[in-house]
Amino acid sequence: MGISKTPYDVIIVGGGIVGLALALLLAKSNKRIAIVDKKGCVSDFKLAQYDVRVSAITPASVKLFRQLELWSEMVALRVSPFTQMEVWDGDGRGRIAFDASSVGENALGYIVENKLMLHVLWQRVLASAQIEVVTGVELERLQRHEDKAIIDLHAGDRILSAPLVIGADGAQSWLRQAANIAINARDYQHHALVCTVTTEKPHHQTARQAFMPQGPLAFLPLEESNVCSIVWSSAPGHIESLMQLSDAAFAVALAEAFQYQLGAILEVGPRATFPLTMRHVKQYVQPGLALVGDAAHTIHPLAGQGLNLGLADAALLAQLIMEDYAHKHDYVKYSTLRRYERARKADNMTMLAAMDGFKQLFGNDIPLLKWLRQRGLNVTDRLPFIKDLILQKAMGL
Ligand SMILES: Cc1cc2nc3c(=O)[nH]c(=O)nc-3n(C[C@H](O)[C@H](O)[C@H](O)COP(=O)(O)OP(=O)(O)OC[C@H]3O[C@@H](n4cnc5c(N)ncnc54)[C@H](O)[C@@H]3O)c2cc1C
Numbered sequence: 353m354g355i356s357k358t359p360y361d362v363i364i365v366g367g368g369i370v371g372l373a374l375a376l377l378l379a380k381s382n383k384r385i386a387i388v389d390k391k392g393c394v395s396d397f398k399l400a401q402y403d404v405r406v407s408a409i410t411p412a413s414v415k416l417f418r419q420l421e422l423w424s425e426m427v428a429l430r431v432s433p434f435t436q437m438e439v440w441d442g443d444g445r446g447r448i449a450f451d452a453s454s455v456g457e458n459a460l461g462y463i464v465e466n467k468l469m470l471h472v473l474w475q476r477v478l479a480s481a482q483i484e485v486v487t488g489v490e491l492e493r494l495q496r497h498e499d500k501a502i503i504d505l506h507a508g509d510r511i512l513s514a515p516l517v518i519g520a521d522g523a524q525s526w527l528r529q530a531a532n533i534a535i536n537a538r539d540y541q542h543h544a545l546v547c548t549v550t551t552e553k554p555h556h557q558t559a560r561q562a563f564m565p566q567g568p569l570a571f572l573p574l575e576e577s578n579v580c581s582i583v584w585s586s587a588p589g590h591i592e593s594l595m596q597l598s599d600a601a602f603a604v605a606l607a608e609a610f611q612y613q614l615g616a617i618l619e620v621g622p623r624a625t626f627p628l629t630m631r632h633v634k635q636y637v638q639p640g641l642a643l644v645g646d647a648a649h650t651i652h653p654l655a656g657q658g659l660n661l662g663l664a665d666a667a668l669l670a671q672l673i674m675e676d677y678a679h680k681h682d683y684v685k686y687s688t689l690r691r692y693e694r695a696r697k698a699d700n701m702t703m704l705a706a707m708d709g710f711k712q713l714f715g716n717d718i719p720l721l722k723w724l725r726q727r728g729l730n731v732t733d734r735l736p737f738i739k740d741l742i743l744q745k746a747m748g749l
Contacts, residue, residue, distance in 0.1 A: 370645030371520030377670035403465035408656035433459035442564035525647035552615025
């Protein structure tokens with residue numbers, strides 16, 4: 353049997369949250385889209401059990417899900433709004449609090465399980481007549497021609513081709529490497545431990561984060577009033593030692609580190625860890641090729657921005673591509689891709705730099721820095737105008 357060759361208008365490599373959202377945005381045109389993922393497309397989301405991986409998503413990301421008419425489905429399953437946020441310095445002397453009402457919003461953001469988002473996105477993608485799903489395949493080769501990129505699939509009996517290929521294939525992006533795109537990368541020297549916990553006291557829909565010299569510890573409120581998802585970032589050795597503890601010993605260590613802000617920890621779920629690395633590509637685009645989401649940048653989770661930045665990439669790239677299509681261009685122009693690169697690189701760079709600043713400021717015990725950050729938090733807490741500006745940036749408004 354010969355090799356079959358299927359032409360598309362756009363191929364998206366990677367069916368994570370960012371790639372799927374982008375495919376659905378582009379499916380509003382009359383173009384043929386392929387989404388290629390090395391894994392399968394069925395998420396094993398179960399309502400009976402919280403996913404250990406959750407994301408704090410901003411009102412800007414909610415707007416994107418609304419635009420795709422997916423938000424009400426997510427809400428019907430389970431999303432957890434948070435109306436307040438408290439951040440404090442590890443020893444409790446500096447503290448700042450934010451409230452949604454100060455910026456006229458109902459919520460500062462929402463905690464949503466990653467598997468839930470994937471479940472809702474995949475259902476819609478599978479129902480779309482314009483999107484073809486190619487899953488469970490290993491990509492082998494990227495071949496470039498003047499007018500199109502051709503991707504060879506490992507199976508060897510199929511070639512997908514399109515004038516535009518988009519990499520949404522995560523931090524280790526195959527497409528980024530195949531296109532020889534260089535990245536700046538730096539180990540944050542932190543691993544993140546995530547876990548669902550039941551606390552003695554209710555969370556009152558407040559997201560809380562303690563900045564300790566070893567790293568930040570966040571409690572993100574879930575639907576039940578005393579259940580939170582935690583993200584504990586610290587030195588790899590420290591995280592490894594926390595992973596070795598029994599559930600009971602881990603519950604005590606966690607409550608102590610969090611200064612019993614929510615009382616004792618009554619139950620802990622399975623723990624998972626992730627190494628944290630800052631990555632930022634030097635190029636977001638080449639002719640006929642673009643990168644979005646974690647394929648283009650990864651950031652410390654301390655401000656819960658990685659996915660939000662990825663969704664903002666997808667929103668802008670889709671908008672610019674659709675403008676080209678609306679002008680009856682068959683191909684997406686390189687100048688269009690460069691516009692996307694300029695806008696998103698600047699925005700993402702600002703956030704990456706801000707996270708570095710945070711990590712440096714809170715990540716050490718130099719007395720002057722300690723005094724500055726405690727005073728900084730307390731003074732800022734009394735400046736509503738500055739607080740609102742910080743909030744608006746964090747919410748993507
Ligand atoms: C501990 C932790 C907490 C976080 N908390 C938040 C938060 O609160 N808020 C927030 O906004 N962000 C958060 N993030 C960041 C967020 O999880 C990521 O930015 C986001 O999931 C990236 O989505 P993506 O679709 O770009 O990539 P991914 O989710 O990595 O998806 C990539 C997809 O590509 C596929 N793929 C990979 N390689 C190939 C290949 N060779 N061929 C085909 N397919 C391939 C994969 O199977 C996968 O489906 C957090 C991250 C961590 C580690």
